[in-house]
Amino acid sequence: MSEMRHYLTVFGYYAKLAIQRQLEYPLFLVSWLIMIPTQYFAGIWMLRIIVDRFQPLEGWTFDDLAFLYGLGLLSHGLVVVFFIPTWGTETAVIRGEFDRLLLRPMNVFFQFVTGYFNFIGLIDLIPGIVIFLYAAHAVDFSWEASNIVKLALVVIGGLFIRGSLYTIVGAVAFWTKRSRNLIGMSIATLERTTMYPLTLYPYAVQALLTFLFPIGFISFYPAESFLGKPASLELPFDMAVWTLAAGIVCMIVAYTVFRLGLRKYESAGS
Template sequence: MVERLAADARAYVLLARMWIRVSMSYRTSFVILTVGQFLISGLDFVAILVMFTNIDALGGFSLSEIAFLYGGSTLCLGLADLILGNIERLGRRIRLGTLDAMMVRPVSVYVQMCADEFALRRLGRITQGGLVFAWSVHALDIDWTAARLAMVPYLLVFGTAIFLAIFTMGAAVQFWTADSSELANAFTYGGSTLAQFPMTIYPTEAIKALTFAVPITFVNWYPSLFILDRQDPLGLPGAVQFGGPVVAALLAVLAAAVWRTGVRHYRSTGS
């Protein structure tokens, strides 16, 4: 088990490093794409800034607090997107028949799909999210207790893990419906956009759905509430608010099951 994980990690690094080298051989294009992603990703934060020239608070949250939420959500999505963003091309590979080439190599198909055309330009989004996050930390007067400090890596690790699982499930669906990458995007990119704002601006039913159905609130909302010393509008018990690791683990198990079933389906239908 450990041995297999190590082999998978090694294969991932090999493939990713090679794609980085390829993208670096077109340096100008790499720079343009990275800066482009930085700017496009930053545009929605500019919209928030513009909004705040007219208002002082949104859903009871100040600009710097929203910047904290925004930064957390964008960072988690950006990291997940960097790690396996091209997994959504699964459907195209199935249609073109190029998935078969991956299946005859001595490396797990999942690892190959995750690392496929690994795109370092996605650092653009991560940098942008990171800058907003850093600025918000600077602007907010947070009382950095050890527990609050520990919540920052907690947020990034489990938030990213949740998005990784959703990306994987979304891609695995393509084993059955060859072209449904837009459906997955609705949950990943769409979910991240929702999580950039305080949940207090959404109706209670929506927050519940984003907690119990598609658990986006565990990405950054609950950890941020703790760091920012705010109350949960749903008034859920603390055990639920700190359920991020459990939610991430459950989603990971579910995603692995869906993926495996998908591979089995492919291998029994050949289409």
């Protein structure tokens, strides 16, 4: 218990310092506040155009798609806040930044992930919250206690799934010294695959995004459950529980891969 309190205290100091650094550049904060919401509101507008010009996608109306999209953006916003250091694993490896982390008497993965609390990343949550609240109203989402708990489980599980994927992909740099392009591809893949119903893809892709890379659990399967649609995947217990379980398993795998990669770390040299 005391060790956990110590880690939480350290995280608090890291977060405080990171926030102070980021607030030193207010114009950057303003530009981020303009760019990020514009990007994601443009995405929802694109969905509106697709549905209006053509037809509902696999039976998903615009309001359904907005609910799916907003639900996915909630975990995306949080992963940008808490796991953005994993996007720069390549740079940390090449610059030898793990040297000082290895010298400290604390878990290296904890230090690496919490070393930069991306306060500005909270802006990524704004479009997600706005879009989700709009869609929740449009589809008559019931804000009863059980649904709120399920929603929390889905967002936390989605955060873990996203964070674990970025951790694994970033850890490739321990072996190859390169992972930036893979991170970019992963970000694009997550944006696209959480934006549309999984049933739009061939069965092989659906299986891949369910069992190997459980991206479907981030928003698609929970959205099906919340919206009362026929389940594409029959499982015991509620889908929110499976999303959290998938996230925890993914984080365990990601942590293991990170630790294995750390053994291959060669420092920066002289």
